[in-house]
Amino acid sequence: MAFAGERLLLDLGLPLDADPTADPALLLPPVAGLREPEPGLRGIVVSHGHADHWGLLPAVIASVPVVVGAATTRILRAAAPFVPRFLPAAFRAESHPVLENGVPLPLGPFRVTPTLVDHSAYDAYALLVEAGGRRLFYSGDLRAHGRKGALFERLLRSPPRGVNTMLMEGSSLGRLGPEQRFPSESEIETAFVVRLRAPGFVAVCASAQNIDRVVSLYRACKKTGRTLVLDLYALEVLRATENPNIPVAGWPNLAVYVPQYQRRHIARTKRFDLLAPYKPYRIYPEGLAALAPRAVMLFRQAMLPDIDSLGPAVWTGARAIWSQWDGYLKDQTGSGAKLRADIVARGVDFEVVHTSGHASISDLKCLVEAVRPDSLVPVHTFAGDRFPEYFGPSVVRRADGEWWDV
Known part of the structure; x- marks a missing residue:
């Protein structure tokens, strides 16, 4: 202007x-x-x-x-x-x-x-x-x-x-x-509840900056007795909202897991201060393995080695949910399509549960x-x-x- x-x-x-x-x-x-x-x-x-x-x-x-x-x-x-x-x-x-x-x-x-x-x-x-x-x-x-x-x-x-x-x-x-509508965020939460009732590890591929979606996922975990597992990046984003109604470390049904790639990144950049607020709430690989049958992890490609390291049994009966724009899946050369292929190759069901922004x-x-x-x-x-x-x-x-x- x-x-x-x-x-x-x-x-x-x-x-x-x-x-x-x-x-x-x-x-x-x-x-x-x-x-x-x-x-x-x-x-x-x-x-x-x-x-x-x-x-x-x-x-x-x-x-x-x-x-x-x-x-x-x-x-x-x-x-x-x-x-x-x-x-x-x-x-x-x-x-x-x-x-x-x-x-x-x-x-x-x-x-x-x-x-x-x-x-x-x-x-x-x-x-x-x-x-x-x-x-x-x-x-x-x-x-x-x-x-x-x-x-x-x-x-x-x-x-x-x-x-x-x-x-x-x-x-x-x-x-x-012209007369169609997108699902509401409440309907997405209900869809999560339905899918989380059955046991088994669930990987949800969603943006940590989609705060509404993280809230829906957390509420679904509470309703189904599951634990939402979040990494440092997601937790720092949630904490930055400064909204007391947004889940943070220390809430029930929420665990903190720092994946390998983030541990390496913190060591390389010497940002150990990022770990300090979450020390009382962290779980480690053995804790994640024990929690896996009732765990829901906010998931991205770099976390695959962490789950693989827990043994093939973790992927048995596991499910993956893509909860962001499906256009990322249609580009066969992109990261979304690669993640789907890698997850499906492990024998894991992969579906889309999402609504538009x-x-x-x-x-x-x-x-x-x-x-x-x-x-x-x-x-x-x-x-x-x-x-x-x-x-x-x-x-x-x-x-x-x-x-x-x-």
Whole structure:
């Protein structure tokens, strides 16, 4: 956005179809002020902590202010010891402007008002940006079927008024029919309960940063008398939320296991401080072997050697559940497909239990009807050409690199 010679950038993510291991500098768009100082760039406002919204920030010069939610900053800092090369310098900074729900934030000639929304990323916001008497509303990524679905209903009841342009995500277009819906997070929890009733080790492949999903899994473990086994990375992310309702070490039905690859990483980086808070709650390989028939482990590829080391009996009767975007499984050269192949090769059943972090088409319709923008611009979708079919004549397509008036 630009006004009175100054500019503001909303999100700077790694493209959905980009190689996640690519050098961000090679993908950075030609925006003045990102590679070299340019005083007209007031800052970058990041709606939430998913890499497709901030993943190019590591390539941006450190002098550019980055505005983000406080919990998002804490979570990404907590992740930094485990995935440091993806953490932008902006999130390492001790101070920067912070998004707070409903609190207007002046940034030069712009005023940004964030609204907390329901999404699979914790601390996610929609953004109202005002300048020169014009109003732009950016949906960010949002949904109505997560644990914070009440936030979506609140947005429908009290939407921003007088919006000249609305930028709205459309991730569900092409994935759902107009009347179809995604399962709710409560339904995912129920599905976990059903699958955890039978004995045997269960590996659940889910993102530790999908806090809703970890909560669903923990609740299912409590209901079935199982123990959720979490590693250091997951526990540090949960602790960073600073939410007393989120599971942490010391809660019942929760155990701490530090896999081999993390033990090696801690020794190499001398980050023994990461172990200290969890010492009273740790279990070791012999404890994991004893717990295995009733254990549910938040699982990733690097943990396979740990389970293999317990002996082949652990895999007998075991199950694996993929609980994240199934697109990672469809790329036969990707890590998701490799993990599935490795697990299936051990004779383990593998299934998908997941719901989207994005709103259904019917919920997006409700949002457009509530906001009633003068114009609606598709973003974050591979099916932008279908927006007029669902959202009517206010839809205006805009090309990448095109400047236009709000």
